[in-house]
Amino acid sequence: MKNSIDTPAIHPPAMPSDYSPPTAKFLGYTYIPAERQLLHSFLTNKLVLGATLLFLFFVLCAVFAYWVAPVDPTEQTLRARLRPPIWYDRGISPFYLGTDRLGRDVLSNIIYGMRISLMVGVLSVGLSLIIGLTLGLTAGYARGFWENFIMRAVDVQLSLPLIMVAMCFMVMFGQGLGKMIIVIAITGWAEYARTVRGTVLSIREKEYVEAAHALGFGPGTIMVKYLLINSITPILVLTAVQVPRVIILEATLSFLGVGVPVSTPSIGMAIARGYEVLFSGRWWASIFPGIALMMLVGCINVLADWLRDALEPRSRERA
Amino acid sequence: MTVYLLRRLYQALIVFFVVTLIVFVVLHVSGDPIELLMPPDATPTDVEEMRRTLGLDKPVVVQYGLFLKNAVRGNLGVSYHHGQPALKLVLERLPASLELVVTSILISLVLAVPLGILASTRRGRLTDRACLLGSLIGISAPPFWIGIAFILIFAVELQWLPSSGRGTWAHLVLPATSLALYRLALFLRLIRAGMLDVMTQDFIRTARAKGVSEKLVIYKHALKNTLIPFVTIAGMQMGSLLAGAIVTERVFAWPGMGRLFLDSIGVMDFPVIIAWALVIATIFLSINLAVDIIYVWLDPRIRHEK
Numbered sequence: 001m002k003n004s005i006d007t008p009a010i011h012p013p014a015m016p017s018d019y020s021p022p023t024a025k026f027l028g029y030t031y032i033p034a035e036r037q038l039l040h041s042f043l044t045n046k047l048v049l050g051a052t053l054l055f056l057f058f059v060l061c062a063v064f065a066y067w068v069a070p071v072d073p074t075e076q077t078l079r080a081r082l083r084p085p086i087w088y089d090r091g092i093s094p095f096y097l098g099t100d101r102l103g104r105d106v107l108s109n110i111i112y113g114m115r116i117s118l119m120v121g122v123l124s125v126g127l128s129l130i131i132g133l134t135l136g137l138t139a140g141y142a143r144g145f146w147e148n149f150i151m152r153a154v155d156v157q158l159s160l161p162l163i164m165v166a167m168c169f170m171v172m173f174g175q176g177l178g179k180m181i182i183v184i185a186i187t188g189w190a191e192y193a194r195t196v197r198g199t200v201l202s203i204r205e206k207e208y209v210e211a212a213h214a215l216g217f218g219p220g221t222i223m224v225k226y227l228l229i230n231s232i233t234p235i236l237v238l239t240a241v242q243v244p245r246v247i248i249l250e251a252t253l254s255f256l257g258v259g260v261p262v263s264t265p266s267i268g269m270a271i272a273r274g275y276e277v278l279f280s281g282r283w284w285a286s287i288f289p290g291i292a293l294m295m296l297v298g299c300i301n302v303l304a305d306w307l308r309d310a311l312e313p314r315s316r317e318r319a
Numbered sequence: 320m321t322v323y324l325l326r327r328l329y330q331a332l333i334v335f336f337v338v339t340l341i342v343f344v345v346l347h348v349s350g351d352p353i354e355l356l357m358p359p360d361a362t363p364t365d366v367e368e369m370r371r372t373l374g375l376d377k378p379v380v381v382q383y384g385l386f387l388k389n390a391v392r393g394n395l396g397v398s399y400h401h402g403q404p405a406l407k408l409v410l411e412r413l414p415a416s417l418e419l420v421v422t423s424i425l426i427s428l429v430l431a432v433p434l435g436i437l438a439s440t441r442r443g444r445l446t447d448r449a450c451l452l453g454s455l456i457g458i459s460a461p462p463f464w465i466g467i468a469f470i471l472i473f474a475v476e477l478q479w480l481p482s483s484g485r486g487t488w489a490h491l492v493l494p495a496t497s498l499a500l501y502r503l504a505l506f507l508r509l510i511r512a513g514m515l516d517v518m519t520q521d522f523i524r525t526a527r528a529k530g531v532s533e534k535l536v537i538y539k540h541a542l543k544n545t546l547i548p549f550v551t552i553a554g555m556q557m558g559s560l561l562a563g564a565i566v567t568e569r570v571f572a573w574p575g576m577g578r579l580f581l582d583s584i585g586v587m588d589f590p591v592i593i594a595w596a597l598v599i600a601t602i603f604l605s606i607n608l609a610v611d612i613i614y615v616w617l618d619p620r621i622r623h624e625k
Contacts, residue, residue, distance in 0.1 A: 152333070159334045159607060161562035164599050168342060171584050171592065248461050252566055255463050256581065268461075275467055275570070279482070283471050290464035298459035 051302035062115040069108035073265040077103040098284040113267035120250040127185035132192020140200025157190035170258040240304035396590035405590035416575035423499035435510025457504025466497040466570035483572035494571040513545035554610035558603035
């Protein structure tokens with residue numbers, strides 16, 4: 001990305017009317033060069049900064065779940081079934097947010113569940129990115145039969161409700177974490193393929209790509225060095241939107257009993273178990289996991305909004 | 320334009336065909352329903368007999384051919400479990416699902432359009448920020464969990480509304496509202512963004528320069544142009560809402576298609592699962608097609624294109 005002519009200029013973000021241009025205080029510059037504007041808009045936005053810190057906190061908790069979680073999430077402590085959170089009279093010590101019907105700790109379930117959520121989010125989206133990127137590049141570069149074929153498949157995929165496709169596949173494969181990651185990846189590749197192909201079509205006729213052809217670069221080099229590099233921005237924006245979607249889809253499938261196996265601590269599963277005891281007034285087992293999931297997804301959504309505004313100047317007004 | 324619509328129709332047919340193929344193959348490779356249907360003490364001859372009655376002894380390709388042949392006549396097979404035509408079972412549940420989906424889309428539209436306009440005209444101020452924060456929560460909370468939270472607050476604690484079942488308007492309030500929240504948040508953002516986008520355009524400046532009142536500029540010039548692309552998204556959301564209603568139907572024990580589908584998964588009732596998927600796909604594709612037509616009809620620039 002050394003060649004600044006090729007990189008789209010990043011304009012300063014739209015600010016409220018009382019916004020004053022950055023002064024010399026910031027990193028010792030009186031004006032902000034394009035490369036730093038991303039960082040600047042990041043540091044000046046308190047909501048984004050807060051969301052990032054919270055998100056990092058969640059990620060750390062999830063990664064080090066073994067040390068962070070008070071107890072093993074699958075362990076059933078029968079003497080402590082349906083205990084309320086610690087601040088109630090009946091609450092007992094290691095179960096800070098209460099326990100479920102079989103005496104499993106709600107907080108530990110949330111921490112381990114987030115691990116599953118994040119894992120599915122990252123792996124599924126990563127996998128659909130790889131599939132979509134490859135097919136999108138091929139369609140945009142090769143044109144002709146393959147383009148037609150791939151884009152028709154994209155149309156089929158996008159003209160069906162996501163949750164229906166995911167449910168049907170999960171019914172076929174049966175429960176399982178790996179299966180779910182693959183199924184969700186299959187439902188998500190089409191948007192990547194469409195986005196990448198769109199970008200490729202818009203730049204493949206540019207002079208510098210023609211120049212590369214003329215200089216004798218092979219299709220592989222052109223695809224990666226020119227077409228792929230230029231697709232990075234839209235891919236990044238799409239990824240930021242896809243991850244929260246996928247996390248909610250995972251929770252939904254697990255809640256409906258077609259996602260992860262019963263023994264895996266997932267947030268959707270925890271909510272489903274909590275729902276069973278909701279009507280007897282034991283609210284903590286379903287409400288806390290939901291709040292945790294909402295906060296996790298909310299953080300990513302804030303980051304996604306910011307990323308889109310920062311990277312796509314044209315869409316800034318639409319935020 | 321006619322060519323465009325015909326192409327869309329043709330495309331919809333292909334999608335529909337692919338769906339039948341995928342759903343059929345996927346389900347028939349996945350498991351053997353016979354084991355679930357027969358009592359544990361059934362003799363092997365009984366099992367074979369049952370297999371033959373249901374046509375499960377033939378190769379998958381032949382089964383699919385028969386299935387297609389019957390499908391074009393509206394016969395999607397008989398439910399293994401209920402002993403009734405699968406399509407009939409699903410269509411019987413359709414009104415309940417439609418009631419839920421249509422009510423919830425109305426709720427989200429009625430609230431999202433005024434709130435979106437309000438947020439866009441007060442950009443950056445407290446109202447706008449409150450709307451944006453609310454919509455952030457709306458798109459971040461899993462819909463099934465919102466339903467559970469609603470049950471806890473309004474049915475268990477306050478005891479204002481029933482938590483499950485269908486019948487009166489009171490039964491409809493909680494499921495429809497909890498299903499509406501996500502779309503409400505999404506629509507609010509879209510309307511707000513659309514309005515902000517339109518308001519920067521030249522014809523708005525012209526209207527203002529002519530001395531048109533601000534109210535008229537907002538409601539006539541800007542809103543009209545915002546709503547045209549919005550129709551497409553709102554229409555497509557309705558189709559996906561029908562599939563997404565599964566979770567809400569589960570939480571509120573709403574007797575719709577989604578619940579039938581979930582129950583059928585448990586007992587591997589293939590014909591019902593296939594019928595459900597086909598009904599959803601048909602409705603989804605029809606709505607998308609209708610939305611395309613409406614879009615073309617609403618936008619004179621496309622309508623008059625040769």
